[in-house]
Each structure stands twice: as C-alpha cells, then as structure tokens.
Amino acid sequence: AQSVSQHNHHVILSEAASLELGCNYSYGGTVNLFWYVQYPGQHLQLLLKYFSGDPLVKGIKGFEAEFIKSKFSFNLRKPSVQWSDTAEYFCAVKASGAGSYQLTFGKGTKLSVIP
C-alpha cells in the first residue's frame, strides 16, 4: 500500500517569500501524483497533477511541482507567495494502472502568509 509524508505541519511566510513544501511517497510501482489546496471554508481543489512526461509540472495560481523519482518526492513550489495563498495543502498519490481508484493523502501542511 502507498503512503505519503508531508514534512511540514505549519509553515509561516511573509508575502513575496518563496515557498517549497515537501512531499515524499512510499510505493514500489508507478504512481500518479497530486497537490490539492483547501482554502479556509472551501472545498478541496486540485492545484496540479503529474501522470507522466516532464517531471516539472505547472499548476494554477503560479504553483509548480517537481517529481524526482529517485527520491520518491513531489515537492510544491511557488516563487513568491501572496496573502491569498493562506490555506492547507495536501499531497496525494495514486498507484498507476487499472484497478486502483483511491487517492492516498498526506496529513497536510498549513500555510500562513503574513501581509
């Protein structure tokens, strides 16, 4: 079974600072990888996803993530955060291939951006 580890429970940044949130997964096979965001009072929304190809994927709102297979990592980055990025961020993994339907989520990282 797959598992996901998010290194930071709570990150506090000032506006315009750069962001990197760590995500490592444990699974021996091919995976699909996702980052979701949950803004205060809102539902989970997909930020970006990786299935195959270019390991650097770009998502909405200026976010990007890099898949490093050798490190089993899929870290989320943003060059300059805004107050509106305050939210909880979840990394998720799905085993690739037919017969696998579930997403396995990490515990989440809460991001607080100070104006």
Added chain:
Amino acid sequence: DAGVTQSPTHLIKTRGQHVTLRCSPISGHKSVSWYQQVLGQGPQFIFQYYEKEERGRGNFPDRFSARQFPNYSSELNVNALLLGDSALYLCASSASGGPYGYTFGSGTRLTVV
C-alpha cells in the same frame, strides 16, 4: 453549473446511532468517492462507486456502507457510531472511474457525542 453537493452540512449524533450522508455529483459524472477527514489529518479513502457498482473500499469497518443510485447520487451510511467517527466526510465525483478529474464537495461535518 452546480458542483458536488453534500447534505447535510453539519450534524450531531449520539454514540450508537446510525447516520446517512448524501452526495449529488456533478451532472454527467458517473463516479462518486467518499473520504473521511479527521481533524489534523488528510482525507482517507472509504469507497468508490462507478456506474452503481463498488469499485474500491478502504480500510474501514463493516459499519460503513454506501450505495449509488441510478441518477448517480450516493449515500454513505455509518452504523453504531463511535466517537472516533467524528470527522468531515467528503464526496468527490468524476466523469470516469479514475481520480484524474475529481471534484470535491464541501463535506458533511459529523460530530458524535
């Protein structure tokens, strides 16, 4: 265009009671998945249904059951509620069986007292 709708938004139940949570997927979506999100944790997979058939089940006891109706809406049922069942229950819909195009609802907050 309506998103994924879940009802009720909040509810409070007593230990030992039964609860039914409801989910209406986005129009045209044939797959519904249920997740449990305990405070401070990420969502945990409970069930997935596609075309009214169960496609997957997470590591949850038999007290948890679900079904999908001909209109693709879904119910999640939990019997013999425990305090530990207190959580946000999320429904996600997608057009196909895979989670590639998941859209999540806002969830039902269940409190068991």
